[in-house]
Amino acid sequence: MVVGFVIFTCGFIGLSTIQPSNDFSAMAFVALAGLGFGSPLILAIAGVQLSVPHHLIATATAATTCSRAIAAAVFTAIFSAAFSTRLEKYIPEYVSKAAVQAGLPKSSIEAFVKALSSENNAALKGISGVTLEIIDAGVHALKQAYADSLRVVFIIAVPFGVLACIASSFLGDLKKAMNYGVDAPMENLHAKRRSQD
Template sequence: MLFSYSLFYPVMTSSLFEKDPLKQVARQQPYWIACALSTIIYGYVSMKLRTIRLPLFVGFLIYTAGIVGLVTIEPYDSTNAVIFAGLAGLGFGAPLILIVAGVQLSTPDHLIATATAATTSARAIAVTTFTAIYSASLSTRLESYIPSYVAKAALSAGLPKSSLVAFIKALTAHDMSAL
């Protein structure tokens, strides 16, 4: 779950909205602040309801809405990107706290530490694995789509066909003098 935000949002932010690293990090804070605050809310609600199922479902639903909102971002939707990041963080607070609580509540007393460590380790391994998978699939798709989309856009903007290869090479190399 986390990798869908932590890999996608920084790339989107640096590509569409901010080049300054400090501002890029500042734009990520609504996610983490909402996540931290929502863990308290989800913990309290699950305690009052005496179940983790409903708050966990609501959290997953809100997280999904936030990620879907981020996918719909266009180049001039800077404010919406920050809002959807906060919404995703609000949803991520539920699995962050309630899965560990569920493991601890369903484990015999003498195995709580082991079960908690296993849950945390499984999360870390999953993030590592899926980060590699996500990065590989994203770079593979970008390698094939960017040249074709850039070529179409450049040709429709009036670039001569003879200059297309040099233009794409200069663009991918960030060679501003050649552009």
């Protein structure tokens, strides 16, 4: 489980460094994080089921699954709020700066940012002073704004991954319990004796 959380956390650390042009790196870090996520996901359920009395296995499994779903809902809200807040700040800031540097008149900045962020090509063409170079600069700045806004999601997640690595290192050893023995067989089987002729 510790190894899984370490791989998972390393994937998130890598994702927090991604730039708009890093397509391969993004896929590699997503694969790494996904590989690491599988181990704790399965081992946490197995550990819970092996460490509780048999009559509480269903309750413990349900509590573990529910707590994971609640944590996912809470963190999704946190991640969405952080991402949206940064995006609202970064898009006007990055796009207007890039457009002005590319030669867009200051009077056209607000309309340009609005048209570019809403992907309204017809409105872009009607803005005074807009050229293909300005649009390219704006698109590049828009991609950078999205990358920098999304980065905060992974930056928030990394400390929890580190905390999970530390906490899982204190778990007890389950090697003795993880064997081929069946504690609760579905049916009680008895060997049949062959009649001797």
